[in-house]
Amino acid sequence: MLTAKLPLLGKRHRMQVLVALTYHIMNFAHGLGIGWVSPTVQIIQSPETPLSFPVTVEQVSWIGSLFGFGFLSGNILFGLTANRLSRKLNMYLLALPNMLFWILNYFVQNVEYLYAGRFFAGVTSGGLFVIAPIFFSEILDKDVRGTLMSMGMMFLSCGVLIGFILPTKVDYYLTPCIGLALPIIYVVVFCFFPETPQSLLRSGRFTEAETAFNFYKGIDNGVNVQLSRRVEESKTATEVQSEFEFPFSDPCATSLLKKSTKAKMVRKQGLTIFSKRYRMQILVTLAAHIMTLSHGIGLGWLSPTLLILQSPRSPLEFKVAVEDVSWIGSIFGLGSLSSNIFFGLLAARIARKTNMYLLAIPHMLFWILNYFAQSVEYFYASRFFAGLTSGGLYVIGPVFISEISAKEIRGALTSLAMMFYSCGILIGFILPSYLDYHLIPCIVIFLSIIYFAVLSLFPDTPGSLLERGQLEEAEKAFNFYNNIDRKGTVRELCVNELQTSTAMSAFEELKASKLKGGKATSITLQDFFNKSALKKFAIAFVLCLQNQFSSSFAFVNYMSHIFAESGSTLNPQDCTIFVGVVQILCTLLASILVEKFGRKTLMLASTAGMALGMFGFGAFVQFTDDATKAEYNWVPLVAVAFVTATASFGVISLTFTIIVEILPAKIRAQAQSIAMMFCSIMVFITLKLYPYFLFNLGISITMYSCASSCVFTGVYLLIFLPETKGKSMAND
Template sequence: MSKLLQSSLLSPKTRYQLLATIIVNIITFSHGVGIGWLSPTLAKIQSSDSPLSFQLTIDEISWLGSMLGLGSLCGNLTIAFLLERMGRKFCIYLLAVPYACLWILIYCASNVGFLYAARFLCGFTGGAGYAVVPIYISEVANSDIRGALTSMVMLSVNLGILVGYILSTYLAYHVVPFLAIILPIAHFTANLLLPETAPYLLKKSRLLAAEASFKHYQNQRDDLEDNSKAEFEEFRLAVDAQQASNTTALTYKDLINKPALKAFAGAFILLSGYEFGGIFSFVNYMSDIFKATGVLLDVNTWTIIIGVVQIVGVYTSTIFVDIIGRRILMLISTLGVGLGCIAFGFFTYYAQIYDLQHLNWLPLVLMVAIIYVGNVGICGIFFVVLVELFPAKIRSLCTSISVVFLSILVFVTLKLFPLLLHYFGISATMWFSASASLLTFVYFLLFLPETKGKSMITD
């Protein structure tokens, strides 16, 4: 019983790690609000009673969606440059600025360029946050709860997406920015409470600050506490050993040895399966997907239901990721998404031939299943697996490269998805996503290693 309590997120030893995770994820929640805002808003601004003075073409809609990827790419590159120079905490602070600006642009939009810029800044915030927040969490969290805490990144994003769906569905276009701009203020203020991570401070030879940070995140308040000095010394020696192994500059040989190439292959499949499997595109264009089914129901209400399902899915992954491991969740997820997309495609195909209004509940049920199993694995623990795949020496560089590649894929898939939907139809689009998910499943079944319990300091 005591062992179970010790590994609990709410145990005295780890409660400050949980609090820090919640605080830094204010910005990922905010990013989710920005993502969720788009889908119901597209329906509003394409209607006859649009709150804006301009209409959008299908090409402009595809650019509006894909600007998220370009912004994410710039955010990745910016954080990659600043992360080791300025520290994790500075980078997390930085994210408040572009996020505040995006809502100002949305409120003031007088042409589509304003919306492009706002989506770009939304992407910048997310791309930068996806790069720094998982690294921050992995450096403050104990190994037995690291998976659960890191998976909260996507849980926060999905909570934000749901809030974005709700706000943009039920509130006027120009009201939403006034509420959303509160978030960057809260983000900046709350992060004042957190110290820099101990591994980063040790790398900068700030021993006293590193010890204070370590004790804070381990909830060791009394300098006389038994084993506190010994625990920090053990931690310091482990970080020093890693630093010693990294004293030589990285060379191409570090990137082409067998462990590195295996990790790159796994990361490439993970990234491709995440994007081409379609879950992220579905989230951004959910209202348009339900419209394309031809079912005559309130598509925005369905979209909100899907937002709730996302949260349940990621929460499920948070519970089980450190119990049954990463690999089994990934296998269940990719297989489930693939089969679900096949079924969804067949429904929409036959709905064009036969009257299936008596089955108008089926698209919602199928999409609920797809989104749920997607968030249990491929979405919910995406960053957990990505960070853990790479050897310690090349982890920082290769994670940054992977996130940059992810941003490129985000741009490509969000640009193509509405065009595929418009020119090829919903059935072909869903079958394409199914193919990507099933191929990912086969690779994971054969080659994906289990990384539960892997040390973030040593290989």
């Protein structure tokens, strides 16, 4: 049934969903205030300021930083009131500092009003992160808790986006009036919901606590829960009631009572990416993708920054010529090639986790060199280090994630890399428009530090430990990533016996494969030059050719230039940001579709879409005059967005997933390094030639050439590319 697959749609969760959406009004309102500040600060510093006093750069820095003081104060304040006041009263109090933020911005008389407003915005933020998770944990069922709580960031992001837009469309004094209405609506609607059961129990109000529990669980006290409803909602009435009767009971005991019912449900529904068995796999993947996000920021940052450095408003003391731009772009490929060799040699010699740590070093050097840039040679060196990071990510990252993830979700987890990469690129596109050149490296370098700290919390991959003969540690790591305890039973937060059996058989298969083809059997040249291996190398090389010669990566580096050269009168930086949003959405789409339609189908559809979009874009530029280009100035934006969208759900997001899946298991690490070395050479060639094609031969020839590459490689892949969906990583 639909409600079995989507628990949010079940009647039992209706009130939980409603109260979550009500709370997210506050998240949206807070996001609106955060987003509103950025463009508003620019407006009040300009000659068109609506305020009666000037705002200096120093004051802007205080406006920004006081948010942090407010956040800290909000953490302390709501930390003290969390157990002293009722949960619902604390939730009401969240609206107060948000309302004060808007009131102070409306009646502003001097910069101190803005300071106070940002402080109260920080208090709201601190409270949201303290009280809301506690409130939600006490009213939400575990099968919908993650979904409803994670929606908070979606509402916050929507608010930020609206905050970015409003100052450019409405009067300064109208936005606070709109923003003030939201917390008022939040308080009014929240009145209709009861206190949390746990909060009422602590106050000794047992009857009210049971009433509140029944309200949030969708239970009618006067009607017995029918069998059909129990099947639909995946729990029996006894189980639901036991949650109220023993709200602080041992979760292990509760797990044993529910084991039989859960086993039936898992057999019926199967495993999905949201299964609790995969929780640790998802967490470590997200931790690894912090580096992917940070690397994407560096790549996206380059495109608008190059335009700024070539303009009269350059923040640096030296000029950057077109020839310099060409080398800045192409030297990335040399760094990537060096990294492929470096990490290829290290892949089988040191632990996977150590290799993952090493990725942070060249990335930090990239930002340090950009901060202290004294000449164009600093940019050459920094881009080389960016290439080192990129090469390592594409050699070690897919191998690391494939070794910790189950085959049912491997495609989704590996393709997530491109979503984080795209998010980073979008952030990189935006930052140079709003922040000082020297501030950006100071912010982004902290992501590497966070990445290093978070990754240290997770063990090495089972495959890596088996290769080094650490069988006991390998089994512990496997159990950790599959949420299995040492006795072979599933943790109460994970799954049932069926999932345990499946997971343990996968480990035995992996162990047998590693003992047969790992250290016990040496790697020889014959492993690389047999017919099967050569065929797989050929497919990997064609995928690399397609990935680069289709211009999927060059688009990112020269997107602002593409819009500037297309004849469109739209702002190139605005167009670049829009395309960045499109790329994020479509890489997310790839993560959703990859396990449904398979790799090959998405890859071929992506290739065909790119070819069609680039042929159309080239034809528009070639066969229209200046008047037509001015009248239809939106066509280049639509064309580039279409090409980026189709590239994102296949060529960008799946290329490296497919490569790591098709390569022979025995030599996978070495073969992955060879494939990425070839890809790096293609990166260098593409980035070196692309400016020549773009500025000398024109957009039309550039688009036709890249589209033709898509056609030729697409035909090859149609014939020779196998489907790798569900393929075991332990066998060829």
